[in-house]
Amino acid sequence: MKNIITIVIRLTVSCLLAASIMGLCFIFTSNAKKHNEHVQEQRVIYDLLGYKNGAKIPDSLALHEVYRYVISGGDRQSIGYLVPQGHGKGFFFVNIDLNGGLLASKTVALGDTEALDPKTRDKAIEQAAGPGYTVKFADQTIVVTNNGKRIAYLLGGKFQGFKTFVNVMLAVDPEFTILGLAVLEHEEDPGLGAEIVQDYFKNQFKGKAFEALKTIEVVKAPIPTEYLEALNGRVSEEASGKLREQYKDKAIYALTGATISSKAVAEGVKGIVTKFAYRLNVLDKILQEQQLAVSF
Amino acid sequence: MANDKSSMQLITRGILSENPIFKLALSMCPAVGISTTVMNGFMLGIAVLFVQVFSSVTISTFKNVIHPRIRIPTYTLTIATWVTVIDLVLAAYLPEAYAKMGIFVKLIVAFAIITMRLEMFACKEPVKDSFWDGLGMGLGFMIGMMVIGFVRELLGSGAIFGFDVLGFKPLLFFILPSAGFFVVGLMMAFFNWIEVYYKRSKGLK
Numbered sequence: 001m002k003n004i005i006t007i008v009i010r011l012t013v014s015c016l017l018a019a020s021i022m023g024l025c026f027i028f029t030s031n032a033k034k035h036n037e038h039v040q041e042q043r044v045i046y047d048l049l050g051y052k053n054g055a056k057i058p059d060s061l062a063l064h065e066v067y068r069y070v071i072s073g074g075d076r077q078s079i080g081y082l083v084p085q086g087h088g089k090g091f092f093f094v095n096i097d098l099n100g101g102l103l104a105s106k107t108v109a110l111g112d113t114e115a116l117d118p119k120t121r122d123k124a125i126e127q128a129a130g131p132g133y134t135v136k137f138a139d140q141t142i143v144v145t146n147n148g149k150r151i152a153y154l155l156g157g158k159f160q161g162f163k164t165f166v167n168v169m170l171a172v173d174p175e176f177t178i179l180g181l182a183v184l185e186h187e188e189d190p191g192l193g194a195e196i197v198q199d200y201f202k203n204q205f206k207g208k209a210f211e212a213l214k215t216i217e218v219v220k221a222p223i224p225t226e227y228l229e230a231l232n233g234r235v236s237e238e239a240s241g242k243l244r245e246q247y248k249d250k251a252i253y254a255l256t257g258a259t260i261s262s263k264a265v266a267e268g269v270k271g272i273v274t275k276f277a278y279r280l281n282v283l284d285k286i287l288q289e290q291q292l293a294v295s296f
Numbered sequence: 297m298a299n300d301k302s303s304m305q306l307i308t309r310g311i312l313s314e315n316p317i318f319k320l321a322l323s324m325c326p327a328v329g330i331s332t333t334v335m336n337g338f339m340l341g342i343a344v345l346f347v348q349v350f351s352s353v354t355i356s357t358f359k360n361v362i363h364p365r366i367r368i369p370t371y372t373l374t375i376a377t378w379v380t381v382i383d384l385v386l387a388a389y390l391p392e393a394y395a396k397m398g399i400f401v402k403l404i405v406a407f408a409i410i411t412m413r414l415e416m417f418a419c420k421e422p423v424k425d426s427f428w429d430g431l432g433m434g435l436g437f438m439i440g441m442m443v444i445g446f447v448r449e450l451l452g453s454g455a456i457f458g459f460d461v462l463g464f465k466p467l468l469f470f471i472l473p474s475a476g477f478f479v480v481g482l483m484m485a486f487f488n489w490i491e492v493y494y495k496r497s498k499g500l501k
Contacts, residue, residue, distance in 0.1 A: 029388035036391040191471035
């Protein structure tokens, strides 16, 4: 009996000790970690927009975050958007049913930093949606404007890869031509599927037009040497632009030994862009009809 | 228990005569799964080195207050604490390194080699010796992983440290996990052969 008590006490003490060490460490590092994640995200965003390696970002460039929520309750399901009115001016909440008809629109007083924090944002959406409805965060899109004119959309998305989910960020221009693809997170096999992060694969998506993307296919063939050099960035910007133009309607060349991963990425990108194009049309129509003064 | 080995001997023992991968055959799962490139092996090796040294020192310091009946849970707890601390600190202050090492650091909690060194060495020996033993074992693991990674990267993707040296990919098979077993097995045989040969040439038994 005495033995059991000493064991229990010692184990409890060591657990408490370990927990307090980990807790303290977490408290000291959490701010720095959040900051790093934010910096990383910003870097990916500007990389996709073509401002690589600390190139100067013009002041006229502005990012506007649009959050999409799935709102369900009672017998209906709808999509709620949180659209910014401009920096520090609060947001509009636009509730759209599945057929594209407007259910409700109202202003939401929410600070910019409050909107970044998922907890306060979810709460504000819950209030705006009204009682009896549950809200679920779906995704966020960033609208990029230059001098008030839309120049690009940044789309986040997740899809099934060969093993687990692949988390990507896409940049598309207002005609939905792909500007760039960044793989944020994946667990594909090293040396095979993990090659999706390599320039020679992901840069193939760059410049693919929306019409071509709708029917995009993956072919099992070696990449032509000339094109490969351009994808790896070993030729001048002018020459690679020419090649991109030449290949913009062509299929994606699969990775050696990782056809499934390649297909998954191509299908995933296609899905993200086509769904977004449809949703944006619906949202834009509603915004125009209701004369809502959004920031983009 | 007194230990008659010097710090240098403790380190070389971890690297050569008791190499965790080739001699003790411990932690084979990461050795097979992750050692696809030299860089991967190096990253995991560094992470294991830190956790091994910190855990060995901690257990050695507290060896007199650890109840023998609950020593294994205590080891696991110690390792988990250090892994968490290293993970958090890396993520906060070295984001570049963390982006590459992050996935490896979290794996270390379940490594047999660390628990085994705590059980065999750190819980009996003084703090100083435990530190050197941990360092030796960590280095031995790191070198082992890098050697395997070297072979697999060269044969599998025709590159070393990510630089294309061959210009083509000789055998894609070497990238796959199953090839890890072949490489580890063949290298084990190779090192044993060297040892036998060396002992014979010296006239030892």
